[in-house]
Amino acid sequence: MKIIRNIGLTIFLICFAVFLSLPFLGKYKLTEKTFTENFSDVNQQKVLKPALKDVFDKEYNSNVAFFNDYNKAFDDANKDFRDKKEWDKVINDNKILDITKSSSIGFVKDNSTLLFIICFLISALGGIMYMVPALFIKPVAGIKNDYIFKRGITSRGIIAFCFAAFLIIFYIFLYQKPAYLSNWVLLMDGLSNTLTGGNSSQWFLYGFLYCLVMSVMSVRMYIKYRNNNYQLLRTTSVLFFQIAFAFMIPNILTNLQLPSMDFKNIWPLDYTFFFDYRLTELTSNGMLGYWMLGWGIFLIIVGVPVMVYFFGKRWYCSWVCGCGGLAETLGDPFRQLSDKSLKAWKFERIIVHSVLVFAVVMTIAVLYTFFTGSPKLLGIDTYSIRQTYSFGIGFMFAGAIGTGFYPVMGSRVWCRFGCPLAAYLGIVQRFKSRFRITTNGAQCISCGNCSTYCEMGIDVRAYAQNGENIIRSSCVGCGICAAVCPRGVLKLENLAEEGRFDAYIRPEEKAF
Amino acid sequence: MKIVIIGNGISGITTARYIRKQSDHEILVISAESDHFFSRTALMYIYMGHMKYEHTKPYEDWFWSKNRIELKNAYIQNIDFDSKKLFTVKGEEISYDKLVISTGSITNKFDWPGQDLKGVQGMVTKQDVELMEENTIGVTDAVVVGGGLIGIEMAEMLHSRNIHVHILVRDNVYWGGILPKQEAELVGRHIAEHKMNLITKSELKEIIGDENGKVKSIITKDGKEIKCGFVALTAGVSPNISLVKDSKLETDRGILVNDYLETNIKDVYSLGDCAQFRNPKENHPPVEQLWYTGKMQGRALANTICGTKTKYDRGIWFNSAKFLDIEYQTYGIMLKEPLSDEDTFYWEHKDGKISMRANFDKADGALRGFNFFGIRFKQTVADDWIRNKKDIGYCISNLNKGFFDPEFYKSYHKDIVEHFNKVQPQYQVKIAKKKFLVF
Numbered sequence: 001m002k003i004i005r006n007i008g009l010t011i012f013l014i015c016f017a018v019f020l021s022l023p024f025l026g027k028y029k030l031t032e033k034t035f036t037e038n039f040s041d042v043n044q045q046k047v048l049k050p051a052l053k054d055v056f057d058k059e060y061n062s063n064v065a066f067f068n069d070y071n072k073a074f075d076d077a078n079k080d081f082r083d084k085k086e087w088d089k090v091i092n093d094n095k096i097l098d099i100t101k102s103s104s105i106g107f108v109k110d111n112s113t114l115l116f117i118i119c120f121l122i123s124a125l126g127g128i129m130y131m132v133p134a135l136f137i138k139p140v141a142g143i144k145n146d147y148i149f150k151r152g153i154t155s156r157g158i159i160a161f162c163f164a165a166f167l168i169i170f171y172i173f174l175y176q177k178p179a180y181l182s183n184w185v186l187l188m189d190g191l192s193n194t195l196t197g198g199n200s201s202q203w204f205l206y207g208f209l210y211c212l213v214m215s216v217m218s219v220r221m222y223i224k225y226r227n228n229n230y231q232l233l234r235t236t237s238v239l240f241f242q243i244a245f246a247f248m249i250p251n252i253l254t255n256l257q258l259p260s261m262d263f264k265n266i267w268p269l270d271y272t273f274f275f276d277y278r279l280t281e282l283t284s285n286g287m288l289g290y291w292m293l294g295w296g297i298f299l300i301i302v303g304v305p306v307m308v309y310f311f312g313k314r315w316y317c318s319w320v321c322g323c324g325g326l327a328e329t330l331g332d333p334f335r336q337l338s339d340k341s342l343k344a345w346k347f348e349r350i351i352v353h354s355v356l357v358f359a360v361v362m363t364i365a366v367l368y369t370f371f372t373g374s375p376k377l378l379g380i381d382t383y384s385i386r387q388t389y390s391f392g393i394g395f396m397f398a399g400a401i402g403t404g405f406y407p408v409m410g411s412r413v414w415c416r417f418g419c420p421l422a423a424y425l426g427i428v429q430r431f432k433s434r435f436r437i438t439t440n441g442a443q444c445i446s447c448g449n450c451s452t453y454c455e456m457g458i459d460v461r462a463y464a465q466n467g468e469n470i471i472r473s474s475c476v477g478c479g480i481c482a483a484v485c486p487r488g489v490l491k492l493e494n495l496a497e498e499g500r501f502d503a504y505i506r507p508e509e510k511a512f
Numbered sequence: 513m514k515i516v517i518i519g520n521g522i523s524g525i526t527t528a529r530y531i532r533k534q535s536d537h538e539i540l541v542i543s544a545e546s547d548h549f550f551s552r553t554a555l556m557y558i559y560m561g562h563m564k565y566e567h568t569k570p571y572e573d574w575f576w577s578k579n580r581i582e583l584k585n586a587y588i589q590n591i592d593f594d595s596k597k598l599f600t601v602k603g604e605e606i607s608y609d610k611l612v613i614s615t616g617s618i619t620n621k622f623d624w625p626g627q628d629l630k631g632v633q634g635m636v637t638k639q640d641v642e643l644m645e646e647n648t649i650g651v652t653d654a655v656v657v658g659g660g661l662i663g664i665e666m667a668e669m670l671h672s673r674n675i676h677v678h679i680l681v682r683d684n685v686y687w688g689g690i691l692p693k694q695e696a697e698l699v700g701r702h703i704a705e706h707k708m709n710l711i712t713k714s715e716l717k718e719i720i721g722d723e724n725g726k727v728k729s730i731i732t733k734d735g736k737e738i739k740c741g742f743v744a745l746t747a748g749v750s751p752n753i754s755l756v757k758d759s760k761l762e763t764d765r766g767i768l769v770n771d772y773l774e775t776n777i778k779d780v781y782s783l784g785d786c787a788q789f790r791n792p793k794e795n796h797p798p799v800e801q802l803w804y805t806g807k808m809q810g811r812a813l814a815n816t817i818c819g820t821k822t823k824y825d826r827g828i829w830f831n832s833a834k835f836l837d838i839e840y841q842t843y844g845i846m847l848k849e850p851l852s853d854e855d856t857f858y859w860e861h862k863d864g865k866i867s868m869r870a871n872f873d874k875a876d877g878a879l880r881g882f883n884f885f886g887i888r889f890k891q892t893v894a895d896d897w898i899r900n901k902k903d904i905g906y907c908i909s910n911l912n913k914g915f916f917d918p919e920f921y922k923s924y925h926k927d928i929v930e931h932f933n934k935v936q937p938q939y940q941v942k943i944a945k946k947k948f949l950v951f
Contacts, residue, residue, distance in 0.1 A: 140705055142837030146672040150561040227837070229920035341572060440916055441891025443832050443841070445803045446522070447554035452567045461570055482918050484562075486834040488841055488888030491916050504892065506808070507899070508827040512815060 001133040008129025015123030022115065022183040026108040028066040029059045034102045038095050047091065051077035063100060067179060070096065097202060100182040101189075108183045116187045120212055127216045134223050141227035143484050145336075145453070153407065154333050160407035168404035175395045178202035195248070197255040207247045210326065214242050217329035224332075230479045230492075234318055238325035246322045259285050261292050264320050266299045268359035269421035271394060275386070276370045304421075305428050311494055312435025313425035314477020323414060326403065327455065328478060331411020335480065338410030338457035345457070348417050348474065355393060356420040362389045393418065412455040416474055426473030434494040435477065437470035439463060441504045443489045450481035450490060464489055467504030514538040515817060516598065516608035518588055518755070522803055523784030524614035525549045526810025527817070528581050535818045539580070540606070542598075544587035545637050548573060552616075553803055555641050556665045560672045565638070593760055593777050610779045610817055613756065613767060617749035617785040617801060626719030631727035632743040635666055644669070644742075651675050651741035655730050657716045658747035659686045661833050664699075666744040667708055668836055678709040678738055680716060680730075692848050694858055698867055698885055699835045706836055719743055749801060751786040764788055766799050771823045773813045781817070783809040783824075793826070795845050802831060828895045829881075838865060843894035844881020846871060854880055857904070857936060859928045861886070868928060872904040879907045887924070888916035908932045909941040 035052065039045055051073045060066035074094045081089040108115060138144055152159045173180050178201075185205050192200035218239050225231035241264055250260040259281045267273040273296055282289040307315045317324045327335075338344075365382040369375055375382060402414025415422050429435060437460070444467075450460035456474045460481045463470045470481075470490070482490040515531060517524045520543035528539050541549075554568040576583050584606075590599040591611070598606040619634025621627045631647045633640060644666075648654070654670045656663050659681035667677045683689060685696035686703060703710045715733045722728040729739045751766030762768045762776040766788030769775055773783045784806040785799070792798040800809075805826060815822035833840045846869070850856040855874045860867040866886035872879050878901035882894055893914035897907050912925050925943055933940050 140702075140837055145557075145560070145562040147561040149564050155564075228918060229922075230918045233920055438916075440888070441830075441895070442804060442807070443830070443891055445553040445832075446551040446570045447557065448551055448563055448567045448570065449554070449557065452563050465570060479918060486839065487832040488839045488916060491888070491918060493919065506827050507895070508825040509808070509811060512811065512822070 001136045005130050005133045005137075008126045008131075008133075011126030012123050012130060013126075015118050015126060018115070019119040019123065019184070022108060022119070022187075023063065023180055025106075026063070026104050026183055027059055027061055027106040028063060028100065028103045029057060029105050030055055030066075030070070030099060030103040032056050034099065038098050038102065044091055047089075048074070048077050059105075063180060063182065066100065066103070067096065070094070070099065096179040097182055097185065098199070100179045101186050101199070104182060104186055108186060112187050113190065116190065119184075119187065120208075124212060124216050128219050131216075131220045131223060143227075144224070145449075145484065148333075148336060154336070156337065156408060164404055164407045167406065168400050171395070171400040171404055174202055174206060175399060181205070192251075195251040195255060204251070207251075210322070211243050211247050214239055214325055214329045217332070221329055221332060225483065228479075228483050231483060234479065235328065237319045238321070238328055241320045242322050242325045259289055259292060261296075262322075263292075263295065265322070266304065266316070266421055267296065268356065268363065268424070269321070269323070269419055270296075271359055271362070271389060271420075274363050274367055274370075276366070279370060304425060305432070308425055308428040308435075309433050312433055312475070312477050312492075313422070313429045314435065314475075314492070316425055317415060317422060317476035318478045323398070323402065323419065324476060327406075327411040327415060331406050331455065334406045334411045335455035336410070336452050337408065338412065338416070338455055340451050340454070340457050340459045342459075345459075348457070351417045352419065352423045352426075352474075355397070355418050356423040358389060358393065359420040362386055393420075410455055410457070412457075412476070415476065416456050422474070422476075429475070430471065430473035432497075434497055434500075435471075436493065436495070436500045437463075437475065437481065438491045438493055438495075439467055439469055439504065440487075440489045440491070442467055442506060443487050445487055447486060449484040449486065453480050453484045455480070460490070469500055469503075471500060513609045514540065514607070515610045515612065516606060517541045517612040517614060518598070519543060519614035519616055519784070519786075520546065520549045520583070521552060521614060521616050521784060521806065522549075523806035523810045524612060526807045527612055527614070527783065527813050529579070530811050530814030531817055532579050532581060534814070537818070538582075540582045540584060540608075542584045542586050542588060542606070544585065545639065547583060547585050548576070550638070552636075555635060555638065556669050559641050559644060559669045588755060591756065591759060591761075593780065596779070608779075611781070612813065612817075613775075613780065613782040613786060614784040614806075615752045615755060615786045618752045619745055620748045620750055621745060622747065624716055624718055626721055626727070626730075627745065629719055629721040629727045629743075630725050631741060632719055632745060634745045634749070635662055636749060648673060648675065648742050653678070653738070653740045654742035654744065655680060655738055655740045656744040656746055657730075658745070659683075659710075660690075660746055660748060662749070663744070663746035664703075664833075664835050666746055667703070670742070670744070671706060671708060671836075675742070676707075676709070678711055678740065679703065680711050680714045680732065682713070682715050684712045686710060686712075688848065690848060692846075692856075692858075692869065692883070694860065695867060695869065695883060695885060696848075698860065698864060699838065701864055702836055702838050749785070751788065751799060753786055772816050772821060773809060773824055774816075781813055783813055795847070795851075796826065796829075800826075804830065828898050830891055830895070838886050839884075839888065841884045841887075841889055841891075842882065843889070843891065844871070844879070844898045846881040846883050851880075857908070857932055859924075859931045861924060861927070866924065870904060870907065872907075873901075876901075877903045877905065879904055890914040890916050904936075905939040905941045908939070910944045912944065 036045060039048060055069050055073055078090050149155045181202060185200050185202050188200035188205045188208060192204045218235050221235040222232060245264045246262050250262050253260040272278055282293045318328055362385050365377045365385045368377045369382040397418040398414050405413045444464040446461055446465045448461050450464060454460050456476055458472050458475060460470055477492055479492050482492055515537050517528055520541050524541060528541050531537055531539055548569050550568040551570055554563060557563045558565055586600040588598050589601045596608050617636055619636055633643055633647060653676045656667050656677060656679045659679055667679055670677050685693060686700045688696050700710055717731045717733045719727055720729045727743050729737050730743060731737050753763050753767055756763060760777060766786050767775055767782035768790050769782050769787045770790055773781050775782050785801045788799045809824050812822045812824040829845050830843045850871045853874055854871045856869060856871045858869045868887055869883040870879060871881050879897050881898060908929060915923060929941055929943055
């Protein structure tokens with residue numbers, strides 16, 4: 001069994017190495033034909049063609065050299081307009097990802113199906129081969145957190161920092177310089193054409209990788225928590241919502257040339273929901289568009305409070321949400337790294353509620369501009385507010401920090417410190433909900449497993465050892481504290497609101 | 513007033529915290545084991561890598577100074593009860609107005625030949641775990657002597673490092689002195705399922721060392737030799753009272769205390785593992801070596817020290833443990849045999865890993881206690897039923913009110929009720945209807 005495990009790991013690492021090498025492979029040649037396919041506007045062609053004439057048909061051995069020449073040519077073409085301040089004539093979108101993809105020639109282009117199989121399918125298989133033998137090595141079901149704090153990857157060793165660096169770099173390129181990832185995106189064209197009817201973008205690649213990583217890591221969850229039905233169901237649920245709602249349905253809608261929408265993504269997590277281009281898209285697509293707009297607003301106003309009242313915010317954060325889904329699968333091995341100190345809790349409350357306020361203000365500003373047409377609200381350019389939010393929160397916080405810091409600060413950095421929707425759900429959970437984690441009388445032995453494995457950094461033990469129920473706005477209801485408790489002290493449940501804050505006092509001590 | 517507490521375990525610390533909650537007395541807690549309070553119950557998880565030492569500390573380090581509880585890492589060598597002074601090993605002098613002794617336990621050793629060899633140890637302190645880390649390097653086989661709770665913990669620890677474990681127990685089943693036969697067998701099967709070797713009716717005779725003074729094997733009383741690189745001594749613990757053994761303080765197995773945790777000397781108190789009750793209640797042990805009782809004693813003692821004399825009252829007994837993967841919760845006094853006026857009902861799941869037992873009064877059917885294996889049960893419900901002498905039929909029919917397993921777990925209530933009606937045909941109970949969605 002250990003041999004199978006090691007073979008699996010080797011296969012995965014080889015495939016991963018192949019995947020990592022792809023952006024550095026391949027040759028690039030831009031032809032005039034490719035160019036006209038991407039820039040169909042005749043006026044643009046007239047401007048760009050002369051500038052690009054040296055680039056046409058030249059073979060580049062690396063994408064960096066290609067980008068240099070292409071970007072330079074593009075700037076040259078725009079230079080005249082910029083100098084004359086003819087802003088309306090400047091061509092802003094250089095379409096570099098599409099251009100690079102379609103200019104790719106040689107190894108990657110010729111073997112894209114094979115590479116797709118190696119990078120995604122065989123590597124996944126390797127991962128599964130690594131995980132499944134656990135069933136035989138530790139054949140008795142039960143919580144096994146052995147070695148968690150003795151392995152570098154799960155206890156902030158050097159390898160954990162390397163992994164964090166990789167994730168952060170990946171997010172930076174994904175959001176800011178996707179052209180460098182063109183070879184990865186290229187591999188997805190086949191699948192993308194089948195699903196969406198068009199070539200792949202970096203977001204299609206990201207969505208696919210997200211689903212793949214979650215699927216593989218779900219196998220690990222199913223094995224690790226096979227004694228715990230709550231965990232099995234929850235894992236199935238997040239996996240289903242990611243694959244069906246976040247990936248398949250939006251892509252199929254695109255294929256049907258309908259507005260694409262992730263029906264489970266709720267504003268303010270889905271911060272672009274009220275952006276002009278989305279509102280315009282929805283309002284110009286007849287009944288379906290209005291229905292989608294109505295559904296989104298319904299979720300915000302009715303869905304969130306009603307569901308949180310009955311089930312706690314867990315219905316969303318650890319059963320439905322995509323960010324939560326990744327945290328509960330890929331992030332599970334890192335959950336113990338969250339900071340449980342009181343100081344961290346103080347920071348958390350300030351930051352997460354500030355982001356919520358920022359999201360609300362940004363949305364008001366954007367809507368103001370949408371309805372009045374005035375680009376400024378109280379003298380501030382609404383577009384710049386929106387850009388600041390997109391960059392600072394959407395990319396930096398949710399992406400690069402949120403996921404990149406998994407191996408360093410645990411799996412819920414974004415959910416805990418940044419997510420404005422989590423803040424909203426949390427306020428309802430704290431003040432008006434039937435959900436609580438019940439503490440079983442005085443049975444707690446203060447061992448600390450619950451606090452250690454709380455991904456949200458809640459000091460669960462602090463409540464449990466006093467016989468208090470755990471009611472915290474940040475609790476996502478993952479149920480791991482109850483699973484790792486060696487004494488059966490904790491239970492997540494929805495009960496009558498009355499008395500949910502009452503601590504257990506032994507009848508003998510009531511007089512004290 | 514200056515209150516000095518020797519020992520920073522759960523009982524000493526609980527005393528300190530509750531004294532602070534109701535007074536402004538000066539509080540000093542002295543320990544030679546660690547700078548800060550940590551959860552001794554979590555020692556095994558440090559070795560297994562589930563946690564680090566810092567995770568076992570229930571309070572952050574700033575907590576103590578904020579609450580003006582002074583901590584001191586020192587080993588007390590001597591107490592002068594007349595002048596109310598403590599002397600540390602380093603010769604420091606510490607005076608007190610009231611003294612609380614909560615020095616905990618030490619591992620039982622029964623003068624076995626070879627018990628001090630390298631690789632032979634118990635597990636009570638943080639240092640023991642550090643030593644065990646060192647002692648188990650390169651070990652492939654280990655023997656656990658004694659089958660109590662520390663025994664099964666050490667077995668699990670060793671097992672997590674892929675060390676083959678042999679467990680020697682004196683009785684014919686695991687923990688036969690405490691658990692009823694069926695439960696003991698259930699745990700025994702689970703131990704076997706983990707490929708550990710449970711050797712029953714067997715006692716340690718001697719431990720054999722190699723030329724380097726490290727253990728190489730043990731010999732049992734029936735002459736069997738087992739090769740091993742590590743021996744865990746877990747035949748119980750006893751009060752750690754060497755500090756006061758030959759002093760004016762009255763001791764027996766432990767420091768003798770009354771129901772107010774007062775010793776024979778004024779202003780000197782003792783509680784927790786090291787204390788022994790002069791007049792224990794019927795069926796209650798004189799020395800209570802439990803986390804829960806340490807906590808309760810601490811609360812009662814804090815009241816007494818702060819002026820409200822409070823009798824320690826154990827209330828309805830409860831306890832819990834985990835045998836490898838099987839959780840155990842018990843409520844009420846549940847001995848290995850029901851008391852003479854009790855009848856017992858035992859149900860076991862067909863897979864043999866989940867069970868429950870209820871003891872009840874033969875005459876009036878009043879519930880006396882529960883044992884649960886692999887089922888979590890609410891303390892509030894069990895406590896209430898036992899306290900108010902609820903009829904066993906009512907309890908069985910309402911078990912679902914107390915089930916505490918996570919959501920979506922299978923309920924065995926129907927199975928239990930059917931079995932109950934079969935073995936106790938005078939009762940024909942039905943499952944109490946559960947209200948769906950209580951508003």
